[in-house]
Amino acid sequence: MTKKNKENKKQGLTVLTPEDHFHFECHQSLDCFTRCCCDITIFLTPYDILRMKNALKITSGDFLTSYTDILVGDAGLAVVALRMRDDEKKSCPFVTSGGCKIYEDRPWSCRIYPLKPESTDITEKSGKEYYSVMDVPFCLGLAEDKVMTVERWKTEQGIPIYLEMENPFKKITMNKSLSNKKIINKKIQEMYYMACYDLDRFRRFVLESKLLKLFEVEPETVEKIKHDDVELYKFAMRWLEYGLLGQHGLKVKPDVMEAKKQELRNK
Ligand code: SF4
Ligand code: SF4
Structure with missing residues (x-):
């Protein structure tokens, strides 16, 4: 952890830039394996749905009917959330004992975890990105020794294409005249x-x-x-x-x- 982050942590906030480091490693031998794939709210972007329905080789209509709940956002427009199974753990429909069934095409929010974007419109316009590490008490991966930079994590998790595809969507949904x-x-x-x-x-x-x-x-x-x-x-x-x-x-x-x-x- 950099000096700056230690200082931020003292103030109850850890802000990472793309060059900053964090500890994390997720693997099957951890007791918490797949625990994070239960009882969560995952909002899906249009590109998430494109990738997931193609991974499952079904139509977008079938995907939406079988796996999602449709909500209405503040602007009166649809927001799509992944529907958890109706089981005791409220597990994700794609989780198996061996991990994610659609791992190569898992949604953006599953990829970026344990990071959370903290950028604002102003910082994004000036080309600056900020992230924080999510505080998930049961996630043992956060206590692992492996260290990496935010930038490397994003690349390894295939985030760049998701950001590229998200841009035209954000341009519409974040537009002031609409919001x-x-x-x-x-x-x-x-x-x-x-x-x-x-x-x-x-x-x-x-x-x-x-x-x-x-x-x-x-x-x-x-x-x-x-x-x-x-x-x-x-x-x-x-x-x-x-x-x-x-x-x-x-x-x-x-x-x-x-x-x-x-x-x-x-x-
Ligand atoms: S280490 Fe964290 S991300 Fe990996 S399975 Fe456990 S809870 Fe999930
Ligand atoms: S899509 Fe995959 S990674 Fe995401 S919650 Fe479901 S099983 Fe876990």
Whole structure:
């Protein structure tokens, strides 16, 4: 632990920068093995769901029905949580005696543990990241000798791709114009839910509705979103950025725009 962190610890707060060290090692021989996979609340990001449903080889719709609870956030938009089993321990549906059944595609919050991001909008804008080590009394991994930096932990746990995928989603959900109001329009709520979480249904919507006739979308993007979930997700974020924030994630085709103007002039 660095001098700075020791000082922070004395004040009841341990703040780590990416270069700082912490103690942690998780392995099957610890008595607490998989205890952390029970009775917890895990909120899922759109990219978590994309990875998990593909790991399980099921559709997003089946994944959402079988494994999640849908809640409503402050902005009136859906928030998805992993549903724990209805057993005595309230265990995660993916935990086995040998560990996580979908380890390679486990959610972001399972990967980053035992770290917790402490960055704010201001520190993030200035390119600074801060983390704390979670205080989980039963987690014996925190008392292990192995030491590593925050940065190395993030890399080893495959966090960078999750952060990259989270960025367009955060750009929408953290936008002040959205966080300061509550959306009550059911159609908008449903569109948001589909585009963020139910990607297979969103694909059908894109390819079967008139959406592609209304917007200028690069032909190579149209081809990719037919079978590539990551490209589809990126397109979904552009569509939400346009629809929810009024920003130029997408551009209306000139002839559609002209027809709309003419319609308004004729009214
Ligand atoms: S060491 Fe911590 S993270 Fe690993 S199984 Fe035990 S409680 Fe879970
Ligand atoms: S998804 Fe995997 S790592 Fe996360 S709580 Fe469930 S079993 Fe544990």
